[in-house]
Amino acid sequence: MEEILKMKLLLVDDEEKFVSRLAERLELRGFEADWSTTSEDALAKVSAEKYDIAVLDVKMPTMSGIDLKNRIEKMAPGIKFIFVTGHGSEQDYDTVCREAVCCIIKPFKIEALVEKIEQALNI
């Protein structure tokens, strides 16, 4: 667990209330977590900082989470990804999980996200 707490997270979701509060809760647990509400801001952050994990919303206004993942990967090879989706169908889950090793469906318990973070780092 101590190793995980040294990791730097970037959370990206267009719902500011959701992503800012999630970041704050992760910080209370000892993580270092930045957040963005736009893909443009996320890319700017990635170019300025080194992140270990990016937690991305799948559906965003100007760029999908999958497209954002591809852009981030080019800038920061080796970064791990977790997708967050509001879609609940098995088909949607399978589609998204083909693009990232880990994905999680909103709303979720924060402990479940922490487990996904551990899972992502162990791959």
Next chain:
Amino acid sequence: MEKICAEGLTFFGKTNRLISHELKNILAIISETLGLQDELMELSESGMGLTPERLRSMSDSIIEEVERANTVIRCMNTFAHSVDEFVREVDLNEAVSLAIQLVKLNPFSKTVKIEFLETGSRAIYTSPFFLEALLYHAIHFALSAAAADKHIKVSLLADSDGAGVEISGIAPNGFEAFPTKQTALLTKAVGAEISFDMSHGKFHFVLPQKITGTPAEALLVKQ
């Protein structure tokens, strides 16, 4: 005829997915807010600051999200009732308002302003469901093809021009993909006539006062 039915089912499914996605987003915000509130209150018991203002702000936020969810559910309910009667009198202002609310459930719609210039009430006798589908696809297209100022305006036609809807704010090259497959099919279904003015970035469709003799009406099971 089968294509119209298939398009109707596709629209119904898509709309439900959009509503579900929006409600999940709202639930996620409420969940995180309550979780954070709970954790900060625990910390405050050990003397770490949780100001009443912060607590109130989070509570207000939850109330806002509950109201947002209520709006979405009202919209869902109105949409669900659009199939109660296959044809009936439909208020165009209400139909356009609902279509705009449904289009706004798409994440990409946040980047474009939609302005509905409501005028006096105007009613036609048509299929509320297929009219809704047509309006949805027309406004959705407009948003995806919006001009640089990202401002779409929707209005009813003047009485002298017949019952119909005008949508403006389209980019000059936006009409290359117009009419879309769905718009063309649904225009035919409700017996509308569509025309566009590329130089002014707008299009409109005129709707028949009564749906008699249209493909959508033919779908009605004769008693």
